Amino acid sequence: MNVGFAGTPAFAAAVLAALFDAGFAIPLVVTQPDRPKGRGLKLAPSPVKRLAMDRGLAVFQPATLASEAARAPLLAGEIDVLAVAAYGLILPPAILAWPRWGCLNVHASLLPRWRGAAPIQRALLAGDAETGATIMQMDAGLDTGAILDAVRVPIGPRDTAATLEHKLAASGARALVAVLGRLAAGEPIRPIPQSTGGGMYAAKVDNAEALIDWSASAAAIDRQVRAFDPAPGAY
Numbered sequence: 001m002n003v004g005f006a007g008t009p010a011f012a013a014a015v016l017a018a019l020f021d022a023g024f025a026i027p028l029v030v031t032q033p034d035r036p037k038g039r040g041l042k043l044a045p046s047p048v049k050r051l052a053m054d055r056g057l058a059v060f061q062p063a064t065l066a067s068e069a070a071r072a073p074l075l076a077g078e079i080d081v082l083a084v085a086a087y088g089l090i091l092p093p094a095i096l097a098w099p100r101w102g103c104l105n106v107h108a109s110l111l112p113r114w115r116g117a118a119p120i121q122r123a124l125l126a127g128d129a130e131t132g133a134t135i136m137q138m139d140a141g142l143d144t145g146a147i148l149d150a151v152r153v154p155i156g157p158r159d160t161a162a163t164l165e166h167k168l169a170a171s172g173a174r175a176l177v178a179v180l181g182r183l184a185a186g187e188p189i190r191p192i193p194q195s196t197g198g199g200m201y202a203a204k205v206d207n208a209e210a211l212i213d214w215s216a217s218a219a220a221i222d223r224q225v226r227a228f229d230p231a232p233g234a235y
Contacts, residue, residue, distance in 0.1 A: 001184040004079040004099065005048075006030040011169045012085035013047040015106050018173035019083060024180065026057050028077050032088050033061045065092055074098070081183065083176060084138065096138055101183055103138040106172040108165070110134060110150055112199030115143035120161050120168065122202040124227035127219070130154045131164070133172030135179050137191050146191030149175045160229040207232045 003024040005016050008031050019026060029052040034043040045053070052059045062070045071094055081101040084091070086108075096103050109119035110132035116122075123131040132152045139145040151171040155164060182189055210228045212221055212235065225234040 001025065001081070001180065002027050002079045003180060004028050004030070004074075004077070004082040005052075005084075006082060006087040006091075006103075007048045007085040008032045008046045008088050009086050010047045011108065011165055012087070013051045014166075014169035015083065015085040015173045015176060016048055016051055018177055019180075020055055020057075022177045022181075024177075026055075027079060028060060028074065029057045030060045030062070030074065030087070033063050062089075065089055065095055068094075071095060081180065083180070085172070091138065093140060096140065104148065104176065104179065105136045105138045105143070105145070106176050107134045107136055107143055108168040108172065109143075109202065110152065111136060111143060111147060112194045112197075114200055114202040116202035117204040119202040120164050121205050121227045122200065123155065124159065124161060124164065125223055126200075127223055128155055131168065133168045133175055135172070135175050144194060146193050148179050148189055148191055151175050158226070160226045162230050205232065210234045 001024055003019055003026055005019065005026055007013070007016060016029065029048060031046045031048040034045050036042065037044040049059055049061070060073060064070050075094065075098055079099045082099045082103040084103055085106040091103060107119065108131070109123065111134040114122050130152055132150055134147055135149040136143065136145045136147055153167050153171055179189065205228070210224070210232045212224060228234045
């Protein structure tokens with residue numbers, strides 16, 4: 001099975017490492033362009049790019065996938081499925097329809113609970129008792145595709161965004177490897193449409209949200225500190 005991969009941060013790198021260690025052929029890795037970081041604002045590769053280069057995998061870094069020209073280098077390759085984890089760019093219909101088995105996303109929430117960019121932080125802020133990782137067949141909507149598998153992960157009283165991300169990346173990676181293994185073996189997998197109710201939008205974190213309101217309850221402040229650890233950091 002040829003598995004393409006699209007992802008950018010450390011969460012995605014953990015998923016890519018699991019696919020590589022499981023023995024899947026990974027002919028291409030797609031990640032966002034290098035970004036300026038540090039005091040010198042030197043261009044730095046994403047965690048996914050660093051891992052891909054260490055493993056000798058071909059890396060593509062399009063600034064956009066909106067144009068046909070930008071997509072052409074990717075569509076020239078042949079893959080059976082595109083695994084996606086926190087890539088950060090919208091996949092247009094041409095990409096969604098490209099692989100034989102479509103695009104499978106590892107999402108850090110028990111869908112449809114938290115859809116969007118910051119499901120881990122939102123789950124902590126809301127005081128959820130549990131969260132999870134969902135393997136989803138991607139469609140044109142925002143995290144609305146059918147569910148292929150889901151793993152529940154309890155949220156501990158001292159969990160931060162960092163510790164919870166680590167747990168979800170590991171759980172999501174194991175679930176994705178299992179789903180891909182079943183597909184490769186020809187086992188039937190019945191996608192389950194998401195419920196239309198109960199979903200919340202996990203908006204991207206704004207630094208202003210990390211400002212502590214000392215008139216709030218101790219429990220709310222505690223959740224805020226943990227949700228914004230390590231970034232942007234409550235203040």
